[in-house]
Amino acid sequence: MRNITLFKSGNHRFMLLNESEPGEEDGIRSNQYLIVHDDSAVLLDPGGFGVMPRVLAEMLRHTGPDKLKAIMLSHQDPDIVGGISTWLELTQAPVYVSRIWMRFLPHYGIKAMDRFHGVPDEGMACSISPGFDLQLVPAHFLHSEGQINVYDPASKVLFTGDIGAAMMPTDEDEAFVDDFAAHLPYIEGFHRRYMVANRAARIWVDAVSELDVAILAPQHGPVYRGQAVKDFLAWFRELECGVDLMTGSGTFRKG
Numbered sequence: 001m002r003n004i005t006l007f008k009s010g011n012h013r014f015m016l017l018n019e020s021e022p023g024e025e026d027g028i029r030s031n032q033y034l035i036v037h038d039d040s041a042v043l044l045d046p047g048g049f050g051v052m053p054r055v056l057a058e059m060l061r062h063t064g065p066d067k068l069k070a071i072m073l074s075h076q077d078p079d080i081v082g083g084i085s086t087w088l089e090l091t092q093a094p095v096y097v098s099r100i101w102m103r104f105l106p107h108y109g110i111k112a113m114d115r116f117h118g119v120p121d122e123g124m125a126c127s128i129s130p131g132f133d134l135q136l137v138p139a140h141f142l143h144s145e146g147q148i149n150v151y152d153p154a155s156k157v158l159f160t161g162d163i164g165a166a167m168m169p170t171d172e173d174e175a176f177v178d179d180f181a182a183h184l185p186y187i188e189g190f191h192r193r194y195m196v197a198n199r200a201a202r203i204w205v206d207a208v209s210e211l212d213v214a215i216l217a218p219q220h221g222p223v224y225r226g227q228a229v230k231d232f233l234a235w236f237r238e239l240e241c242g243v244d245l246m247t248g249s250g251t252f253r254k255g
């Protein structure tokens with residue numbers, strides 16, 4: 001999947017830039033997203049070191065690195081942050097990440113932390129440019145202890161990081177989830193094992209249900225739209241996962 005426009009209206013576009021993780025046959029494929037509003041752009045979860053050149057190539061079709069006004073990191077994983085030191089050299093953009101991960105990021109080869117903004121636990125509003133406002137929404141313990149989502153009210157897209165992430169077979173290249181029941185086998189195992197607890201899932205579902213969400217865009221796999229958004233939220237709200245399923249040291253209930 002490359003360069004798929006999820007939303008376009010006037011001067012505002014929300015795009016799935018690229019889905020890839022080359023070089024590692026078993027490495028998980030990841031999505032990178034770009035929001036463009038007039039002359040300003042925001043990059044969401046730019047990806048690992050290996051995907052950086054391709055993400056940049058796709059981005060250049062829409063905007064230049066000098067137009068990037070912010071880079072958002074949903075959490076601290078290498079499939080998100082691995083390429084960040086190169087992005088820091090290419091752009092002047094500030095980087096937003098949960099404040100609890102700030103002290104760990106220098107280990108990604110980052111020399112100075114002055115361009116990083118620690119997002120507080122309760123999230124924050126983020127004004128990018130006139131008429132371009134994003135909301136950083138808390139999603140803690142799903143799966144990361146410090147996880148943020150990005151809500152774009154203009155497009156009604158909620159970027160959810162690993163929430164909703166699918167492990168798709170390599171020959172599957174669908175961009176959208178329309179039939180949630182058919183999609184469930186690709187997300188169930190991941191969510192049961194990686195998401196920390198039902199309590200976190202439930203709190204998150206109840207919070208994001210206050211937002212007007214047309215599209216739910218995860219960091220891996222296809223993008224949820226229409227009824228599939230509602231179906232995913234209803235399923236996730238009831239999901240037993242992580243510590244809910246622990247029966248002993250190294251053992252988990254099947255569900």
Ligand SMILES: [Fe+2]
Pocket residue numbers: 075077143144162
């Ligand atoms: Fe992750």
Ligand SMILES: [Fe+2]
Pocket residue numbers: 077079161162165219220
């Ligand atoms: Fe991920």
